[in-house]
Amino acid sequence: xxxxxxxxxxxxxxxxxxxxxxxxxxxxxxxxxxxxxxxxxxxxxxxxxxxxxxxxxxxxxxxxxxxxxxxxxxxxxxxxxxxxxxxxxxxxxxxxxxxxxxxxxxxxxxxxxxxxxxxxxxxxxxxxxxxxxxxxxxxxxxxxxxxxxxxxxxxxxxxxxxxxxxxxxxxxxxxxxxxxxxxxxxxxxxxxxxxxxxxxxxxxxxxxxxxxxxxxxxxxxxxxxxxxxxxxxxxxxxxxxxxxxxxxxxxxxxxxxxxxxxxxxxxxxxxxxxxxxxxxxxxxxxxxxxxxxxxxxxxxxxxxxxxxxxxxxxxxxxxxxxxxxxxxxxxxxxxxxxxxxxxxxxxxxxxxxxxxxxxxxxxxxxxxxxxxxxxxxxxxxxxxxxxxxxxxxxxxxxxxxxxxxxxxxxxxxxxxxxxxxxxxxxxxxxxxxxxxxxxxxxxxxxxxx
Amino acid sequence: xxxxxxxxxxxxxxxxxxxxxxxxxxxxxxxxxxxxxxxxxxxxxxxxxxxxxxxxxxxxxxxxxxxxxxxxxxxxxxxxxxxxxxxxxxxxxxxxxxxxxxxxxxxxxxxxxxxxxxxxxxxxxxxxxxxxxxxxxxxxxxxxxxxxxxxxxxxxxxxxxxxxxxxxxxxxxxxxxxxxxxxxxxxxxxxxxxxxxxxxxxxxxxxxxxxxxxxxxxxxxxxxxxxxxxxxxxxxxxxxxxxxxxxxxxxxxxxxxxxxxxxxxxxxxxxxxxxxxxxxxxxxxxxxxxxxxxxxxxxxxxxxxxxxxxxxxxxxxxxxxxxxxxxxxxxxxxxxxxxxxxxxxxxxxxxxxxxxxxxxxxxxxxxxxxxxxxxxxxxxxxxxxxxxxxxxxxxxxxxxxxxxxxxxxxxxxxxxxxxxxxxxxxxxxxxxxxxxx
Numbered sequence: 001x002x003x004x005x006x007x008x009x010x011x012x013x014x015x016x017x018x019x020x021x022x023x024x025x026x027x028x029x030x031x032x033x034x035x036x037x038x039x040x041x042x043x044x045x046x047x048x049x050x051x052x053x054x055x056x057x058x059x060x061x062x063x064x065x066x067x068x069x070x071x072x073x074x075x076x077x078x079x080x081x082x083x084x085x086x087x088x089x090x091x092x093x094x095x096x097x098x099x100x101x102x103x104x105x106x107x108x109x110x111x112x113x114x115x116x117x118x119x120x121x122x123x124x125x126x127x128x129x130x131x132x133x134x135x136x137x138x139x140x141x142x143x144x145x146x147x148x149x150x151x152x153x154x155x156x157x158x159x160x161x162x163x164x165x166x167x168x169x170x171x172x173x174x175x176x177x178x179x180x181x182x183x184x185x186x187x188x189x190x191x192x193x194x195x196x197x198x199x200x201x202x203x204x205x206x207x208x209x210x211x212x213x214x215x216x217x218x219x220x221x222x223x224x225x226x227x228x229x230x231x232x233x234x235x236x237x238x239x240x241x242x243x244x245x246x247x248x249x250x251x252x253x254x255x256x257x258x259x260x261x262x263x264x265x266x267x268x269x270x271x272x273x274x275x276x277x278x279x280x281x282x283x284x285x286x287x288x289x290x291x292x293x294x295x296x297x298x299x300x301x302x303x304x305x306x307x308x309x310x311x312x313x314x315x316x317x318x319x320x321x322x323x324x325x326x327x328x329x330x331x332x333x334x335x336x337x338x339x340x341x342x343x344x345x346x347x348x349x350x351x352x353x354x355x356x357x358x359x360x361x362x363x364x365x366x367x368x369x370x371x372x373x374x375x376x377x378x379x380x381x382x383x384x385x386x387x388x389x390x391x392x393x394x395x396x397x398x399x400x401x402x403x404x405x406x407x408x409x410x411x412x413x414x415x416x417x418x419x420x421x422x423x424x425x426x427x428x429x430x431x432x433x434x435x436x437x438x439x440x441x442x443x444x445x446x447x448x449x
Numbered sequence: 450x451x452x453x454x455x456x457x458x459x460x461x462x463x464x465x466x467x468x469x470x471x472x473x474x475x476x477x478x479x480x481x482x483x484x485x486x487x488x489x490x491x492x493x494x495x496x497x498x499x500x501x502x503x504x505x506x507x508x509x510x511x512x513x514x515x516x517x518x519x520x521x522x523x524x525x526x527x528x529x530x531x532x533x534x535x536x537x538x539x540x541x542x543x544x545x546x547x548x549x550x551x552x553x554x555x556x557x558x559x560x561x562x563x564x565x566x567x568x569x570x571x572x573x574x575x576x577x578x579x580x581x582x583x584x585x586x587x588x589x590x591x592x593x594x595x596x597x598x599x600x601x602x603x604x605x606x607x608x609x610x611x612x613x614x615x616x617x618x619x620x621x622x623x624x625x626x627x628x629x630x631x632x633x634x635x636x637x638x639x640x641x642x643x644x645x646x647x648x649x650x651x652x653x654x655x656x657x658x659x660x661x662x663x664x665x666x667x668x669x670x671x672x673x674x675x676x677x678x679x680x681x682x683x684x685x686x687x688x689x690x691x692x693x694x695x696x697x698x699x700x701x702x703x704x705x706x707x708x709x710x711x712x713x714x715x716x717x718x719x720x721x722x723x724x725x726x727x728x729x730x731x732x733x734x735x736x737x738x739x740x741x742x743x744x745x746x747x748x749x750x751x752x753x754x755x756x757x758x759x760x761x762x763x764x765x766x767x768x769x770x771x772x773x774x775x776x777x778x779x780x781x782x783x784x785x786x787x788x789x790x791x792x793x794x795x796x797x798x799x800x801x802x803x804x805x806x807x808x809x810x811x812x813x814x815x816x817x818x819x820x821x822x823x824x825x826x827x828x829x830x831x832x833x834x835x836x837x838x839x840x841x842x843x844x845x846x847x848x849x850x851x852x853x854x855x856x857x858x859x860x861x862x863x864x865x866x867x868x869x870x871x872x873x874x875x876x877x878x879x880x881x882x883x884x885x886x
Contacts, residue, residue: 014513042516046537051558052517056535059518293541297513322540327555331544375501375549376540377510395494406495408548409459 002071003307004088004096006078006245007104008032010040010293011274013060014300015102015307020068023308027069029096031088034127035075037062041126042293045152048125048134049159057128078105083249083267100269100307103257104300105242107275107291112147112235116209121218122233125152137232141165145220145230147207148237149176149200151323154189156234157198158325168199168230170207170222172237176200180321180332185354185370189323189330196326201227209233239291241276254278256289261313263303271307273299282316282334282384283365290317319366320380331376334358334366334383347397348372355400362390378404385411453585454527455487455563455570459499461580464491468500468572468581472563475571486552486563487572499580502572503550503563505529511542511551511562528565536560593779596621597651604640604649609809611800611816612636612714615772616685619712619797620652622782627681628653628669632662632695634687635721636714641685659690663702663792666709674708681786684711689719692728692753699794703762706791713755713794716801724804728753732871733864735856736804746859751871757878759794760830768829768838770797773817777827777838784831798825806855815853822850823876828883835882847872 003019005012005028012030019026037058046052065072077091087097109130112122123134144160146153149171160167169176175186190200201222210219210226217231241256252258252266256278263271263279274296281288295317305312322331335358338344342365348355354370364383369376382389382404389396395403469485477484487502505522509529512520519535520542522528531551538558542551551562563570573581599620606613612635620627631642631654640649642656657665662684670682686695691713702709718736719725726736732751735741739748760767766788768781778797785793800816802809819825820839824847827839847869851857860868 010516040516042539042541043537052535052537056517059516293516294514294545301513320544322544324538324540324553324555324558329540329543329553329555331540333544375546376544377546377551378549380544381547399492399494402490402492402494405490405501405549406492406497406499408501409497409499410495412548 001086001097001099002026003028003100003102004098005030005102005104006032006088007102007106007274007276008034008036008038008074009104009106009274010038010059010296011104011106011277011300011303012102013038013064014297015104015273015304016064016068016070018301018304018310019308022305022310024069026308027071029071029073029098030065031073031076031078031090031096033075033077036128037064039128040293044125044128044131045155045159047128048131048138049162050135054128078245081246081249081251081270083251083270086269101271102300102303102307103245103251103265103270103272103276104274104296104303105245105276107239107241109239110235110237112233114147114207114209116211116218117233121209122147122235124235125156126239134232134234138163138165141232143217143228143230144168144232144234145170145218145228146234146236148235149173149202150236150238151177151180151321153234153236154193154323154325156236157193161193161196161198166197166228168201168220168227169193170201170204170220170227172204174203176202177323180319180323180336181330181370182336182356182368184349184356185330185332185368188352188354188370189325191351192326192328199227239275241289241291243276245276254287258287259299261316262306262311263299263314264306271303273303279314280316282318283360285316288317290319292319292321294320315384318380318384320376322376328371329376330368330370332366332368333376333380334364336366336368339365345393345396347400357396359389359393362388364389372400374400374404378408382407453565453568453583454505455502455565455572456582456584457500457502458580458582459497461578462489462498462500463578463580464489464498465577467575467577471571471575475566476561484561486561488549488552500572501549503529503546504548505563505565510545510547514541514545516541526565526568528568529562530564531560531562533559590775593618593621593775596624599623599625599627599651600641601649601651606635606639607801607803607809609800609802609812610635611772611798611802611812612687612716612720613639614812615714615770615797615799616641618772618775618778619770619782619795620683622779623681623683623710623786625652626679627683628655629683629685630655630657630662630666630669632657632684632686632690633659633721634685634690634714635716636685636687638721660694661698662686662690662695663707663709663711664698666711667702667705667707670707670709682709684709686711686713687719687721687727688713688715688717688729688755689727691715692755696728696755699759700762703759703764703792703794706764708789708791708793710785710793711795713796714799715755715796716799716804717752718801718804720801720804729755731868733857733860733868735806735859741859747856754875756794756796756828759792760835762792763833764794765791765832766793766829768795769825769827770795771816771820771825771827772797773813774820774827774839781829781838784829800854804856806858807853811853815850818845818850818853821845822847823872824850826876826879828879830882835879835884837879837883 038060039058080089087095109124109126143166146169149169175183204222206223208221243253257272259279275291278287302312302314320333343359346356355372356368358366466489468487469482472485487500489500491498517535519532536559554561631637666684717730725738729752733747735747770778800812822845828837
């Protein structure tokens with residue numbers, strides 16, 4: 001009876017490596033639909049564009065299973081889970097018994113659905129197959145229509161522009177990238193794309209498609225009016241966690257598979273992590289979806305550790321997203337709109353730049369930054385620190401870059417002081433806690449103090 | 450495996466940016482500071498300057514979030530390297546790194562970061578104030594990993610015993626060219642000095658009385674000195690045999706200048722015989738002879754400061770040790786082994802899960818807390834020169850330390866404040882001795 005993992009991307013591999021780190025004698029079983037080494041959907045656009053080749057896509061090579069003592073069942077799809085009987089059933093009928101189970105099966109892209117849109121006429125981008133299909137289509141495409149102006153949609157818009165394609169973007173919400181940016185930030189980003197010829201149709205309703213005489217070309221209509229043609233349609237409206245996998249069981253689901261701080265589901269010994277999991281929010285502790293790579297990595301690791309009895313706790317889902325576009329950077333951490341009683345401090349707002357932080361009882365609950373000089377990782381660490389910054393609001397406005405860097409430097413040296421080492425001259429010198437310093441700034445606290 | 454990393458002391462940085470310039474020149478052939486991998490910030494408002502740069506972390510957060518696995522820590526040289534062909538410029542790493550050590554290269558749609566110039570960082574030599582240094586950290590760990598444990602496995606110390614950990618670590622460094630004396634204590638009772646014709650120690654060991662470790666070891670040392678044989682004679686004694694009944698002989702040996710390496714493993718009580726109070730039991734602590742009840746709430750008297758007392762004897766080397774700070778621990782044992790002109794007194798902090806009433810798995814954490822709260826400051830006096838070897842710039846309140854174990858659980862807030870005052874006072878004295886502001 002061994003631990004079993006369903007999944008083969010970020011969360012699953014993080015769990016595999018955590019299990020191997022702490023219990024190298026354990027040999028987990030890994031079940032995955034695709035007979036491929038692990039890859040992340042994050043890199044698929046670059047693949048489709050041709051910026052990377054397939055050999056660069058995989059974040060671990062095929063030897064990762066052997067190295068981590070994993071018995072892999074690649075190319076086999078998990079169909080159902082029997083929690084009481086403690087086994088997973090595969091598509092071919094094979095039963096895989098488990099002592100502990102991690103469900104890291106991720107999510108599938110939302111199905112393209114619109115009047116006039118036939119099966120397969122719109123592309124999604126979630127698997128390597130999708131990327132290959134898109135790459136093929138792009139060879140002959142001139143006009144693109146992207147449905148859904150989230151981060152993926154906007155990355156695609158950037159890629160299509162680079163290929164000299166005419167691009168239109170349809171979005172149901174009033175501004176682009178609504179999950180990661182507020183209106184002010186979104187407008188700045190949108191303008192940069194519009195200057196390069198991308199057309200946006202926001203607040204879009206009644207999206208429909210009509211056939212043209214040429215095959216492969218469709219006319220796109222929004223609100224009953226034609227907005228032009230498209231010879232490739234990308235459907236990037238979001239993802240749906242594969243909760244169908246736990247259908248018929250007592251494993252509690254809401255929007256995803258519900259888990260506690262240990263990434264354990266409502267059934268003892270069964271865990272979930274990654275895009276499929278609904279884990280406590282960093283601030284409220286309420287269950288929240290957080291389908292971003294850093295969360296999957298952290299969650300997978302915590303789940304893996306708990307599965308082999310090495311106690312770990314997930315500090316909570318903290319939203320964070322970063323968007324690189326045309327040499328510019330926009331990012332957000334945590335909340336992007338204030339809740340009741342939150343303080344919103346706009347530190348900069350020009351035609352090109354935008355920066356805003358949110359505070360709740362003096363503690364940072366979030367920030368949005370467009371083209372502002374500040375290290376995203378340091379700001380994220382400031383939010384995660386739960387420190388009281390109420391006396392420093394002015395510093396954020398005056399010079400956020402210096403302020404955040406000095407904050408980080410201070411934190412790194414506080415409480416630990418200089419450390420002994422052997423310098424290049426051979427003498428004993430004080431230094432800093434460099435290599436071990438992350439102990440003072442954990443992204444995830446793994447051991448309860 | 451040698452792993453050296455850049456060590457940064459922002460307090461020494463003058464903000465000259467010569468490191469930025471050296472890196473830019475090396476990496477881009479230009480003086481464009483914007484493309485340096487090490488970026489200096491000046492902050493007059495904080496009265497602090499300092500560079501940010503990749504710290505080549507032991508468990509790099511950037512590598513955990515890279516979607517293509519472009520960031521990998523090289524197991525040979527410790528450098529966190531970026532494979533350019535794999536980088537898609539998603540910038541997730543820039544969001545993950547809490548030190549701001551990796552940066553976007555907008556034009557190339559990639560990121561860039563420090564690669565330690567393959568092991569010879571160019572930013573080093575221009576740094577006149579020596580805010581930057583290149584420090585070899587793992588030499589110690591590597592050395593410890595391959596040195597042999599001078600005690601056998603299977604000794605019967607309690608789970609989580611801080612004393613066992615300290616003794617084993619110390620003896621790993623001291624090595625086989627040593628003779629140890631093990632006073633009546635947990636160390637003896639758990640098998641180190643052995644039974645009949647077997648010993649728990651791989652090196653010669655003998656068993657003095659509780660009162661006379663220093664005297665008996667003097668005799669052994671003098672014998673080998675007369676025979677011109679270089680061998681370390683190491684006393685392994687508890688706090689009872691050091692501060693109380695053994696102090697007389699220790700003080701005499703110190704005054705005579707006997708070249709013995711005396712290590713007191715301080716678990717703040719006579720633990721072997723059932724957790725009785727000793728001269729080093731801190732004020733307020735519960736023990737079986739200073740119980741918590743109606744007429745008494747723990748020990749009424751303050752502990753003796755034996756390391757300071759020994760320093761006042763004028764011995765060539767005195768130091769406090771804590772296994773939770775291994776580099777400091779190792780450096781001090783090594784220094785002790787160099788001393789030939791008198792007695793060396795080392796005091797090693799040894800948490801006792803049973804006697805202090807804490808969970809066995811918290812031993813190392815508690816040892817670390819003791820230093821972080823300045824309850825047990827790490828210092829040394831080398832031929833009269835005092836130095837706090839691990840200053841706590843922003844130390845934690847001693848309450849955190851007291852809360853971590855049951856032996857102080859009865860303390861009232863007023864008593865906790867008293868302990869804090871005692872800690873502060875002790876530190877003030879140490880700072881005066883070390884001539885620190």
